[in-house]
Amino acid sequence: GRLAAVNDFYNRRIQFRDDQEVWGLVDYWASPLETLEKGSGDCEDYAIAKYFSLLALGLEPAQLRLVYVRAMLEGRPQAHMVLAYYAQPQSEPLILDNLQSQVRPASARTDLSPVFSFNSEGLWSGVAGAPAGNPTARLSQWRDALGKARAEGF
Secondary structure, eight states: OOHHHHHHHHHHHHOOOHHHHHHHSSSSOOHHHHHHTTTEEEEHHHHHHHHHHHHTTOGGGGGGGEEEEEEETTTTTEEEEEEESSSTSSSHHHHHHHTTTTTGGGGGGGTTEEEEEOSSSSSTTTTTSSSOOOOOHHHHHHHHHHHHHHHHTT
């Protein structure tokens, strides 16, 4: 369905490159149109583009969270970001990841351990943890990305 289509679209269309290479900055969170214009981005850029695209297709913000994870890559942990989709608030999330072509349930992704998650409505510890406050206060890059995406009509 929509999840697989959006995941595939960005995973195929966007080339993975780090922010230093694309933007000349250590950390830059691009809007969906910026990512598409560059044709490249890092894990945050994929997750952000998928988040806003799914909202544009009618999903509710409460169904989606951007998740910072520790991913085991070639045997060592690395900071990474994915997008989680919740059919219902208590459902096991499905994970949209630029490193994986298939959308899979979180339990099938033993290579990922969640650190914290957020969307345009809140910030949580882990994927199911207690609310941890306002993400725009904690994450200035997220505030900037939200502003840019809204200006683009998302």
